[in-house]
Amino acid sequence: MRSVQSVGAAWFLCVGLVLADDTPQPGPKPKDTLPAADFKLTAGEFAKEFRKDAKAAREKYKGKIVELNSTVSSAALGYEGKNSYVGVETPDPAVKFGNPEVMCLSNDPEFFAQFGRGQTARIKGKVGPGGSLMSCEVVEKGADTRILVSSETLAKDFTADPEKALAKYERKTLVVSGKISAIKPYPGLKVKYLELTGDDKMVIECRYSEPNVVEKYQVGQTVKVYGAIATSGKGVINIALCYPLAK
Numbered sequence: 575m576r577s578v579q580s581v582g583a584a585w586f587l588c589v590g591l592v593l594a595d596d597t598p599q600p601g602p603k604p605k606d607t608l609p610a611a612d613f614k615l616t617a618g619e620f621a622k623e624f625r626k627d628a629k630a631a632r633e634k635y636k637g638k639i640v641e642l643n644s645t646v647s648s649a650a651l652g653y654e655g656k657n658s659y660v661g662v663e664t665p666d667p668a669v670k671f672g673n674p675e676v677m678c679l680s681n682d683p684e685f686f687a688q689f690g691r692g693q694t695a696r697i698k699g700k701v702g703p704g705g706s707l708m709s710c711e712v713v714e715k716g717a718d719t720r721i722l723v724s725s726e727t728l729a730k731d732f733t734a735d736p737e738k739a740l741a742k743y744e745r746k747t748l749v750v751s752g753k754i755s756a757i758k759p760y761p762g763l764k765v766k767y768l769e770l771t772g773d774d775k776m777v778i779e780c781r782y783s784e785p786n787v788v789e790k791y792q793v794g795q796t797v798k799v800y801g802a803i804a805t806s807g808k809g810v811i812n813i814a815l816c817y818p819l820a821k
Contacts, residue, residue, distance in 0.1 A: 608639055608711055611698050617644035618664025621674030624705040632703065641698035641713055647675055649686040649747070650783065651800075651817040658686035660710070662697060677706040685710065687800055687819055690719035690747035725752025729772025732811060743803055750813060751798045752778060754791055768797070776809055783815040 613635070620642055623631040644662035651658050658680055663673040678697045680686075689695065694716030699707025721743065728750060731739040752770030755777065759766050765785035770778040780799050782788060791797065801816040 608698055608700065608709065610639070611641035612638040614641045615643070616664045617642045617662040617676045618666065618674055621663070621676050621705075625674055628705070631705065635701040635705075636703075638701050639698060640701055640707060641696060642676060642678070642707070643696050644676070644694070646689045646691060646693045646695055646719075647673070648691070649689045650815075651683060651686060652679075654784070655683050655818075657681045658683050660686055660689050660695075660697065662695065678710040679706055679708050680710045684820070687749075687817070688712070688715070690721075691745065691802070693717070693719040720747045720749050722749045722751075725750055725770035725772055725778040728778060728811060729776035732806060733773055733775045736806075740806070745802070747800070747802060748813065749798065749800055749819065750778065750780075751796065753796050754793050757788060757791065757793060770797070772811070776811060779810055779812045779814075780816045781812065781814040783817060787818055
């Protein structure tokens, strides 16, 4: 079986415009509290303004409500599960890697989980000092690109036809449900990861962005995780980085 490139980490790492000042604070979930947008443009247009002249862009958009027409490039739960973010961009066929990305932040820890990589979306938020959008709300979402699958089905697909399974699942956002079959430490470390039930030839490894999350789980418990396949090999499919989902 050929290995999947390590795309999981790339999919979840921030490479956009986030600064420390833009970190959202935990609080009640937002419920469409923002006023109408002062500016409507694409994520690429917005990001390029900050790349071209960050000072001028900060002055132009300071405190303004901006609505971005965009494509989701990344999404993640925030530190300690208190908030979350979605990275958005405007894909440019001429750019092979490194489209300008804008971070859309929310104090709702479940905000990120509704999006999949490559999904179109219109998102609005208040512009923070670093060029990120704060207190974000969804204006409109395109077709769902996430793949919702059980750990058993995922394993059976790879056992039956590895190449076909790679074509189906590679570089996709997965929401995987399954029963914990084992909780194991990383080799040489105390922190642990989960194994979910697969079939008789394949198991699913879930490696969390916050390893301490594993401590609250027990073997036999059913969990749901958000992530992407990082690697696959004989007998193992590795999903990383994983984020726990409550529902």
